[in-house]
Amino acid sequence: MAIDNAPFTSTIAQLQDMLRVGSERVNQPMPLHSHGTLTRLTGLVLEASGLRVPVGSQCHLQMPGGEPILAEVVGFAGDKAFLMPAGDIQGLSCGATVTPAEPFVSPLRFGDTEAPSLAKGLLRLPMGNGLLGRVVDSQGFALDHVGDLVDVVAQTLDREPINAMERAPVRESLDTGVRAINSLLTVGRGQRLGLFAGSGVGKSVLLGMMARYTQADVIVVGLIGERGREVKEFVEDILGVQDRSRAVVVAAPADAPPLLRMQGATYATAIAEYFRDQGKHVLLLMDSLTRYAQAQREIALAIGEPPATKGYPPSCFAKLPALVERSGNGLNGVGSITAFYTVLSEGDDQQDPIADASRAILDGHFVLSRALAEQGHYPAIDIEQSASRVMHNVVSREHFELARRFRAVYSRYQKSKDLIQVGAYANGSDPQVDEAIRLQPAMANFLQQTMFESASMEQSLAEMAAVLN
Numbered sequence: 475m476a477i478d479n480a481p482f483t484s485t486i487a488q489l490q491d492m493l494r495v496g497s498e499r500v501n502q503p504m505p506l507h508s509h510g511t512l513t514r515l516t517g518l519v520l521e522a523s524g525l526r527v528p529v530g531s532q533c534h535l536q537m538p539g540g541e542p543i544l545a546e547v548v549g550f551a552g553d554k555a556f557l558m559p560a561g562d563i564q565g566l567s568c569g570a571t572v573t574p575a576e577p578f579v580s581p582l583r584f585g586d587t588e589a590p591s592l593a594k595g596l597l598r599l600p601m602g603n604g605l606l607g608r609v610v611d612s613q614g615f616a617l618d619h620v621g622d623l624v625d626v627v628a629q630t631l632d633r634e635p636i637n638a639m640e641r642a643p644v645r646e647s648l649d650t651g652v653r654a655i656n657s658l659l660t661v662g663r664g665q666r667l668g669l670f671a672g673s674g675v676g677k678s679v680l681l682g683m684m685a686r687y688t689q690a691d692v693i694v695v696g697l698i699g700e701r702g703r704e705v706k707e708f709v710e711d712i713l714g715v716q717d718r719s720r721a722v723v724v725a726a727p728a729d730a731p732p733l734l735r736m737q738g739a740t741y742a743t744a745i746a747e748y749f750r751d752q753g754k755h756v757l758l759l760m761d762s763l764t765r766y767a768q769a770q771r772e773i774a775l776a777i778g779e780p781p782a783t784k785g786y787p788p789s790c791f792a793k794l795p796a797l798v799e800r801s802g803n804g805l806n807g808v809g810s811i812t813a814f815y816t817v818l819s820e821g822d823d824q825q826d827p828i829a830d831a832s833r834a835i836l837d838g839h840f841v842l843s844r845a846l847a848e849q850g851h852y853p854a855i856d857i858e859q860s861a862s863r864v865m866h867n868v869v870s871r872e873h874f875e876l877a878r879r880f881r882a883v884y885s886r887y888q889k890s891k892d893l894i895q896v897g898a899y900a901n902g903s904d905p906q907v908d909e910a911i912r913l914q915p916a917m918a919n920f921l922q923q924t925m926f927e928s929a930s931m932e933q934s935l936a937e938m939a940a941v942l943n
Contacts, residue, residue, distance in 0.1 A: 510555065512570040518732070519776045520545060520557040522572040532575035532597050533557060540565055544575070544613075546597075546733055549777045556777045558733040560613070599741055601748040602626035606692070609709055609723040612738035617705075617725060631737075631744045635799065642807035644837070647868040651687020652680070653929035654855050654921045657938045658877045659840060660931075662868040663755060664803035664810040668763070668832050670817045671842030671854075677816045678704060679925055680842070680853045681759050682712035684814060685721070687928045690757035692749045693721040696742030699735045699765025702727035732769035736793075739766045743800050750809035758801055758811050764818035767794060767828045783827040790828070795835045838862040851922055858885055873935060880938055884917055886910040916941045 510525030512535060520535070527533065527547055534542040535557075543566065545557040557572070599614040604625035609618040616623055644662035655661060671677045678700075685693055693713075697705055705725045713721055722745055726738030739760060746758045760766075767790045779787040801813035815836070819829045833839050838861055846854035858881070866874055887910035893899040894911065901908060920941050923929065929937070 508574065510572040512566065512568060512572055513554070514568070515563070515566060517776055518558060518772065520559060520563075520566075522555045522557060523553055525555045525572055525574075527555070527574050530597070534573050534575055535559070535563075535566060536571045536573065537565060537567065545572075548733075548773055558731065558773055558776070560731055560733050560737075596630065598628035598630055599744070600626035601629045601745060605722045605745060607719045607721065609705070609725060612724065612726045612730065612734040612741055614741070618709075629744070629748070631740050633744070633747055633800070636802075636805060640805050642803040642810075643867070644803065644864045645867060647931065648812055649687075649689050649931045650684045651928040651930070652683055652853065653923050653934045653937065654853065654857070655684075655840070656929065656931045656934035657873075658857055658880060659838065659855075659860055659862040660865045660869050660873070660877075661812065661838075661862060662864040663812055665837045665862070665864050666798055666801050666813045666815070667838045667840060667862070668815050668817045668836045669840050669842065670819050670829055670833070672819050672844055675842045675844050675847045676852055676854050677818075677842060678708075678761060680840075680855075681761055681814060681816060682708065683853070683923075683925050685712060685757070685759055686714070686717060688757050688812075689755075690812070691720065691754040692746075693717065693757045693759065694742050694746045694749070695721060695723045696739055696758070696760040697723065697725045697727065698739045698742075698760060698762060699726065699728050699730075699769065700761055702729065728765070732772040735765060735769035736773070739763075739797060743797060746811045746813075747800060750804050750811050753804075753809045755809065756811045758813040760813065760815045762816040762818050763794070763798075763832055764816075764820075764828050766797065786827050791831050794828070794831055798832075798835050837864055851918070852925075853923060855921070857881060857921065858888065876935070876938060876942065879942060880917070883910050883913055883942070887914050887917075913941065 508526065510522040512520060513523050514521035522533075525533070525547075529547050529549060531547045533545050533547065535545055536542045543563060544560040546560060547555050548558050549556040600610075600623050602625050604623050608616055608620065608623065610616055610623070614623070642664070644664045646663045648661045648663045648665070650656060650661055661667065669677050669680060685695065695708065695713075697708065705723070705727065709718060709723055713723075724738050724742040724745065726735045730738070742758065742760060746756045749756050767786065770790045770793050771786050774787040774789045775781065775785070779789060782788050798813070798815070801811040803810045815832065817829050817832045819826050841856045841859040842854045843856040843859075844854070846856065865877070869877075886906055890899060890907050890910070899907065920937055
């Protein structure tokens with residue numbers, strides 16, 4: 475009887491690779507140990523001399539007898555390095571030692587084929603299936619008191635951008651469970667959308683509805699710069715037990731340093747990219763993109779960058795597309811990231827610099843109206859001002875024509891609303907306005923939906939057709 479030696483041969487080859495990687499680790503030259511000195515602290519910025527590390531490196535600030543404080547190099551001028559702290563700086567004084575963070579070297583595991591980088595200060599955070607069902611902060615530490623993270627590997631946050639010609643176009647519709655969105659603002663898998671609204675209009679609730687009802691393999695939630703109480707509410711009340719098992723929550727609340735708020739957004743995006751590269755369909759929810767830009771503004775202004783538009787320096791408008799462009803469809807249609815970003819329109823100003831810049835780089839925008847919210851109309855989506863730029867590619871012609879007709883009738887009523895309310899419009903003057911008045915109660919009822927109600931794509935389309943008939 476013949477004996478199959480293939481499994482043994484494969485195992486021996488893996489062991490040889492493991493020995494080779496181990497010997498490379500042992501023989502790899504270790505970089506020289508260097509340190510600098512803290513010379514100045516102004517506002518949020520720390521200055522250190524004698525430090526030769528690249529921008530983005532992690533450093534430790536050490537006082538004799540005190541706990542080390544983590545900081546990141548964000549700029550330099552001559553021989554001075556500018557650092558932003560990632561923790562409490564109470565107790566620091568001039569002359570504190572600044573040391574580049576030691577490189578993270580993961581334990582040697584069976585199947586490893588590459589030797590790790592020993593570059594000092596390079597930030598690596600946990601990625602892997604062990605993050606599912608967990609709540610972590612911007613530095614990868616668990617916040618849910620369930621225990622340490624397992625089944626994770628340490629990877630860098632920055633990845634090579636995907637060639638635009640190698641991305642699959644958005645061609646498949648995505649069911650969000652929200653009737654107004656499914657019917658009139660249809661979302662495509664791999665699309666990047668923005669929820670634009672002022673404070674207290676219902677952005678977070680609408681985001682929670684889409685997290686609960688959208689069809690996705692993995693949900694990654696980035697709570698960036700928002701209220702700290704929303705973290706637990708989002709996990710327990712909105713996600714629940716069922717959806718939490720497929721979700722990862724990265725929390726960087728408003729009281730976190732600006733460096734950690736920016737890092738939290740980057741970390742959430744990197745986690746979504748990790749699962750997308752595995753061929754999974756990922757839903758990325760980030761609340762909010764405005765807080766990310768504000769954190770970058772704090773850092774840039776602190777290190778001396780000149781303000782440009784409403785206090786926002788040019789680097790803010792360069793960081794936004796760099797973050798947003800990381801989501802979308804993967805290489806040749808393998809995996810996808812459908813991203814929803816909330817954008818805070820300060821003072822309900824839709825021409826706010828961040829809102830305007832975000833609208834230009836996203837694939838659609840849903841505008842939430844304070845006037846509708848004050849009327850008890852939820853979700854308060856302003857159909858007239860909202861648009862999905864891929865809808866014509868993901869729905870049938872019949873669906874698109876039905877949505878176009880609905881919007882036309884709805885808009886006709888809104889333009890004549892003042893005349894109708896004061897009694898200046900005479901019934902029969904305009905047949906089209908008469909039709910809009912007749913259909914308005916059914917249309918308003920169709921656009922409203924409770925946060926615990928789900929409407930499928932087929933159901934939404936059938937109800938929209940029934941309203942217009």
